[in-house]
Amino acid sequence: xxxxxxxxxxxxxxxxxxxxxxxxxxxxxxxxxxxxxxxxxxxxxxxxxxxxxxxxxxxxxxxxxxxxxxxxxxxxxxxxxxxxxx
Numbered sequence: 001x002x003x004x005x006x007x008x009x010x011x012x013x014x015x016x017x018x019x020x021x022x023x024x025x026x027x028x029x030x031x032x033x034x035x036x037x038x039x040x041x042x043x044x045x046x047x048x049x050x051x052x053x054x055x056x057x058x059x060x061x062x063x064x065x066x067x068x069x070x071x072x073x074x075x076x077x078x079x080x081x082x083x084x085x086x
Contacts, residue, residue, distance in 0.1 A: 018072040
């Protein structure tokens with residue numbers, strides 16, 4: 001399983017939506033339930049965001065490769081989960 005990082009902000013409505021989509025996908029697809037996501041709140045853990053190139057949240061990195069940035073969609077979030085289990 002590949003390492004997944006999610007850069008987010010607690011006040012971001014798009015981040016909230018991404019979490020809802022993650023929950024929905026994990027309920028529908030048991031194979032995604034084992035994917036662990038390191039959630040990094042960029043305001044509280046700024047040091048963990050150093051070296052990562054992104055402007056918008058939520059942003060997902062799989063093994064340090066950016067796979068999604070900005071407004072989430074089910075397809076984009078599922079692509080992150082699929083990449084994590086490949």
